Amino acid sequence: MAGQEGKIDPMHQFLIEPIFPGGFEIAGQTINFTNSALWMLLTLGALWIFMLGGMKREIIPGRWQVMVESFSNFITNMLTSNVGENGRKYIPYVFSLFMFILFANILGMLPIGVLGLHPFTVTSHIAITGILAVVSFSIVLIVGFWKHGLHFFSLFVPQGTPLVMIPFIAPIEFISFMVRPFSLGLRLFVAMTAGHVLLKVLGGFVINSTNAGAGYGLLVGLPSLTLMVGISALELLVAVIQAYVFALLTSLYINDAENLH
Amino acid sequence: MDAEAAKLIGAGLAAIGAGMAAIGVGNVFGSFLESALRNPAAADGQQGRLFIGFAAAELLGLLAFVVAMILIFVA
Numbered sequence: 001m002a003g004q005e006g007k008i009d010p011m012h013q014f015l016i017e018p019i020f021p022g023g024f025e026i027a028g029q030t031i032n033f034t035n036s037a038l039w040m041l042l043t044l045g046a047l048w049i050f051m052l053g054g055m056k057r058e059i060i061p062g063r064w065q066v067m068v069e070s071f072s073n074f075i076t077n078m079l080t081s082n083v084g085e086n087g088r089k090y091i092p093y094v095f096s097l098f099m100f101i102l103f104a105n106i107l108g109m110l111p112i113g114v115l116g117l118h119p120f121t122v123t124s125h126i127a128i129t130g131i132l133a134v135v136s137f138s139i140v141l142i143v144g145f146w147k148h149g150l151h152f153f154s155l156f157v158p159q160g161t162p163l164v165m166i167p168f169i170a171p172i173e174f175i176s177f178m179v180r181p182f183s184l185g186l187r188l189f190v191a192m193t194a195g196h197v198l199l200k201v202l203g204g205f206v207i208n209s210t211n212a213g214a215g216y217g218l219l220v221g222l223p224s225l226t227l228m229v230g231i232s233a234l235e236l237l238v239a240v241i242q243a244y245v246f247a248l249l250t251s252l253y254i255n256d257a258e259n260l261h
Numbered sequence: 262m263d264a265e266a267a268k269l270i271g272a273g274l275a276a277i278g279a280g281m282a283a284i285g286v287g288n289v290f291g292s293f294l295e296s297a298l299r300n301p302a303a304a305d306g307q308q309g310r311l312f313i314g315f316a317a318a319e320l321l322g323l324l325a326f327v328v329a330m331i332l333i334f335v336a
Binding site: 011078081082183186187190191193194241244245248249252 | 309312313315316319320323324326327330334
C-alpha cells in the first residue's frame with residue numbers, strides 16, 4: 001500500500017530511523033540513537049532554556065518571566081480548581097507533562113522541512129504517549145490505594161447508587177476506569193498523527209499537481225496550498241488543546257484518587 | 262469481493278465516524294457558546310467542562326481514524 005512509485009507516502013514522516021549507524025545489542029534488540037530520541041532531547045533542551053530564562057525570580061518580572069509564570073499559574077489554577085488544595089503537590093508532575101507535550105507537539109510542527117531537515121513529532125507515536133498515559137494512570141492507582149486502601153474500590157460505585165443497580169453499574173464504571181490510560185494515550189497520538197498525515201497528503205497534492213503542469217498546479221495545487229496554511233494554523237491550535245486536554249484529564253483522574261468522590 | 266477492496270471500502274466507511282465526531286464537537290462548542298452568551302459571567306468557570314466534553318466527543322472520531330488506518334496499513 002505505502003510507498004508506491006511516484007506517490008508521496010504520508011506515513012514516511014513517522015518512520016523511526018537511527019541517526020548514527022551501529023548501536024549495541026541488548027537481548028536481541030538493537031539500541032540506537034534514533035530521530036525520536038533526538039527530538040525528545042531537543043524538546044527537553046528547548047524546555048530547559050525556556051524555564052531557565054524565566055526562573056530568575058525578579059521582583060518586577062520581565063516578559064520572559066511573565067510567560068513562564070503564566071504557564072505555571074495556569075497549571076496551578078487547573079489543579080486547585082479540579083483537585084482542591086490537596087492538588088498542589090501534583091503541580092510539578094502535571095506541569096512537566098503539559099510543557100513536554102506542548103513543546104513536543106509544537107517542535108514537530110516546525111517548518112524546517114524547507115531547510116531539508118525533517119521535523120519529527122515525538123507525540124505521534126503511541127509508544128511515547130502510551131508511556132505518559134501509563135505514568136499518569138499509575139500515579140492515580142498508587143495515590144488511590146495509598147490514601148484510601150481497599151476503600152479505593154468504592155470508586156466503582158457512585159454515591160447514592162441503589163443496591164439493585166450495583167451489579168450493573170460497577171462493571172461499567174470498572175471498564176470506564178480501565179479504559180482511561182488507553183483513551184488518554186490514544187487521543188494525543190491519533191490527534192497528532194491525523195493532523196500530520198493530512199498536511200502531508202495536501203503537500204503531496206501540491207507537488208504532484210505542479211509536476212503535472214501549470215494548469216493543474218493552479219487548479220489543484222494552489223487551493224491545496226491555501227488549505228495547508230489554514231490547517232497548519234489549526235494544527236497549532238490542536239497541539240495546544242491536546243496538551244491542555246492531557247493535563248486536564250490527568251488532573252481529573254488525580255482528583256478521583258485524591259478525593260474519591 | 263476482493264479482500265483489498267473490502268479493506269478500502271471499510272476505511273472509507275470509517276470516515277463516517279469522523280464526520281459524526283465533527284457533529285459532536287460542533288455541538289459541544291455550539292452549546293457552550295450559546296449558553297456563554299446568555300451568561301458571560303459564568304462562562305470562564307465552565308471552560309474545563311467544555312474541554313472535557315470536547316475530548317470525549319473527539320476521541321470517538323479519532324477512534325474512527327484509527328480504524329481506517331488499521332484497515333489500510335495493518336490488516
